[in-house]
Amino acid sequence: MRRTRARGHVRRERVVHTSTSDFAQYRAPVCEALDSYAGVTRFHMPGHRGGAGAEPAVVARLGAQAFESDVTGVPGMDDLHEPHGCIREAEELAAKAFGADRTFFSVGGTTGAVHAMVLGTLSDGETLIIPRNIHKSILAALVLSGAVPAFVKTDYDPALGFATGVDEQSLRACVERNPAAKAVLLVNPTYYGTTVDLAPIAEYLHSRDIILLVDEAHGPHFRFHSRLPRPALDSGADAVAQGAHKILGAMTQASYLHVKGNRIDLQRLKAMFQYLTSTSPSYLLLASLDAARRQMALHGTDILEYAVNLADHLRHEVNKIPGLSSFGQTDSVPTLDPTKVTVTVRELGITGYRAEKYLRQEHGIQVEMSDLYNVLVIVSWGNTTADVEKLLAGLRDLTGAVERGEVPKDLSSSQRPIPDLPPIPEMALTPRKAAESPWEKAPLHDTRGRISAEVVTCYPPGIPILFPGEIITEDTIAYLDIVKELAFGISGPSDTTLETIRVVKDQ
Ligand SMILES: Cc1ncc(COP(=O)(O)O)c(C=O)c1O
Numbered sequence: 001m002r003r004t005r006a007r008g009h010v011r012r013e014r015v016v017h018t019s020t021s022d023f024a025q026y027r028a029p030v031c032e033a034l035d036s037y038a039g040v041t042r043f044h045m046p047g048h049r050g051g052a053g054a055e056p057a058v059v060a061r062l063g064a065q066a067f068e069s070d071v072t073g074v075p076g077m078d079d080l081h082e083p084h085g086c087i088r089e090a091e092e093l094a095a096k097a098f099g100a101d102r103t104f105f106s107v108g109g110t111t112g113a114v115h116a117m118v119l120g121t122l123s124d125g126e127t128l129i130i131p132r133n134i135h136k137s138i139l140a141a142l143v144l145s146g147a148v149p150a151f152v153k154t155d156y157d158p159a160l161g162f163a164t165g166v167d168e169q170s171l172r173a174c175v176e177r178n179p180a181a182k183a184v185l186l187v188n189p190t191y192y193g194t195t196v197d198l199a200p201i202a203e204y205l206h207s208r209d210i211i212l213l214v215d216e217a218h219g220p221h222f223r224f225h226s227r228l229p230r231p232a233l234d235s236g237a238d239a240v241a242q243g244a245h246k247i248l249g250a251m252t253q254a255s256y257l258h259v260k261g262n263r264i265d266l267q268r269l270k271a272m273f274q275y276l277t278s279t280s281p282s283y284l285l286l287a288s289l290d291a292a293r294r295q296m297a298l299h300g301t302d303i304l305e306y307a308v309n310l311a312d313h314l315r316h317e318v319n320k321i322p323g324l325s326s327f328g329q330t331d332s333v334p335t336l337d338p339t340k341v342t343v344t345v346r347e348l349g350i351t352g353y354r355a356e357k358y359l360r361q362e363h364g365i366q367v368e369m370s371d372l373y374n375v376l377v378i379v380s381w382g383n384t385t386a387d388v389e390k391l392l393a394g395l396r397d398l399t400g401a402v403e404r405g406e407v408p409k410d411l412s413s414s415q416r417p418i419p420d421l422p423p424i425p426e427m428a429l430t431p432r433k434a435a436e437s438p439w440e441k442a443p444l445h446d447t448r449g450r451i452s453a454e455v456v457t458c459y460p461p462g463i464p465i466l467f468p469g470e471i472i473t474e475d476t477i478a479y480l481d482i483v484k485e486l487a488f489g490i491s492g493p494s495d496t497t498l499e500t501i502r503v504v505k506d507q
Contacts, residue, residue: 087286165190240257458484
């Protein structure tokens with residue numbers, strides 16, 4: 001595989017898998033089955049009878065067609081648990097388009113796909129190596145499976161204020177410490193679109209007989225354009241969860257779970273998928289997964305070309321606005337998804353939170369999210385140049401408003417920096433045991449040596465300080481003491497003031 005430089009990015013030249021010559025990809029079997037069902041007189045669930053029995057205001061809001069397509073469990077519409085008809089065909093087409101051997105349609109979000117992936121791979125007591133900054137769906141999968149986490153250090157960029165990923169050396173060191181690990185689960189890309197090269201990691205793990213699972217929630221489009229990072233499945237991952245609804249044209253909650261190769265026991269994974277999946281899946285979600293695959297297979301390269309160019313334009317223009325910057329035009333982030341545009345507002349002396357609020361209140365613009373220093377914008381083929389110009393106008397106005405003192409600065413240069421994270425605490429109980437155990441609340445200062453029953457994450461850095469099952473140390477208490485005054489957000493604990501922590505009751 002040749003590496004070339006293009007527009008400041010290191011990119012791989014590879015075959016782009018848009019296969020308009022694969023005529024099967026023109027089909028959308030679930031959508032076709034819904035078309036065939038139109039006009040049938042219904043004496044079956046759901047209760048709204050194709051919309052006629054639903055409250056008119058909701059039909060007006062959601063559209064009559066949506067209600068008409070909301071059928072489930074009737075002949076011809078197949079069965080998500082044991083697919084043999086239109087769903088099976090649609091999943092096979094998706095597997096081909098995304099480079100998998102088997103694809104499952106998830107109607108429980110990427111969360112559902114992650115749960116099935118972990119439960120299908122690990123049993124109670126088996127070790128799963130994971131980065132510290134996992135999404136909460138992975139913590140839930142640990143609780144459900146009883147798997148034991150072994151944490152690998154996550155890199156953090158202090159200038160940008162977010163965790164960037166796991167480097168190969170740290171991962172290798174973690175494997176050396178946990179040679180019996182059954183699997184590694186990596187989150188790649190990050191929310192901000194930065195990635196690590198998974199190919200050498202997959203090769204190394206497979207040489208140690210370790211399975212590679214990837215939470216690729218934010219990368220379902222990667223396979224369809226050469227300027228996007230290499231997708232996990234093409235890099236050797238054994239199973240991958242993708243948030244089709246996050247980036248592609250699928251509806252919210254619709255996701256894919258892909259499997260490749262023979263390291264994963266497909267029968268077991270399928271059984272776990274069934275345990276976790278509704279017996280009445282929404283055909284709105286299934287049809288949207290089917291159509292999102294068709295859109296990518298037929299038009300992915302063209303529409304992504306447009307989105308990448310639009311995002312490049314936005315990034316370029318943002319970098320001309322004094323006080324703002326957006327990384328990605330330099331080689332410092334060589335494996336970036338260019339459709340993710342991080343606008344850093346730090347130099348203005350305001351937080352990303354304040355910028356997000358201003359754009360929404362004053363300009364009617366909603367970004368994807370904000371953090372201490374940044375707002376994150378996702379540029380899609382669904383966006384227009386007028387959208388981008390409106391955002392740029394909003395950002396220019398924001399900088400002017402800050403300069404004129406109309407938007408107060410909430411980021412002081414004299415603010416104490418957030419200290420480095422304390423060492424990863426020792427785990428006394430698995431997350432499942434900690435979740436099952438009786439717990440009580442204890443004042444933070446009395447928790448030394450106690451076992452946490454909850455996860456505690458402070459923003460920044462957005463990397464959990466405590467997981468359920470970990471022993472609270474003096475270092476952890478000292479860190480939380482400082483950070484509770486400095487953090488801009490605290491997530492996980494039942495008491496977000498951090499005056500108390502939920503701990504496992506002493507038996
Ligand atoms: C990295 C990552 N994994 C998994 C999920 C869960 O996805 P969903 O909301 O579709 O359940 C998210 C959601 O934001 C995520 O960011």
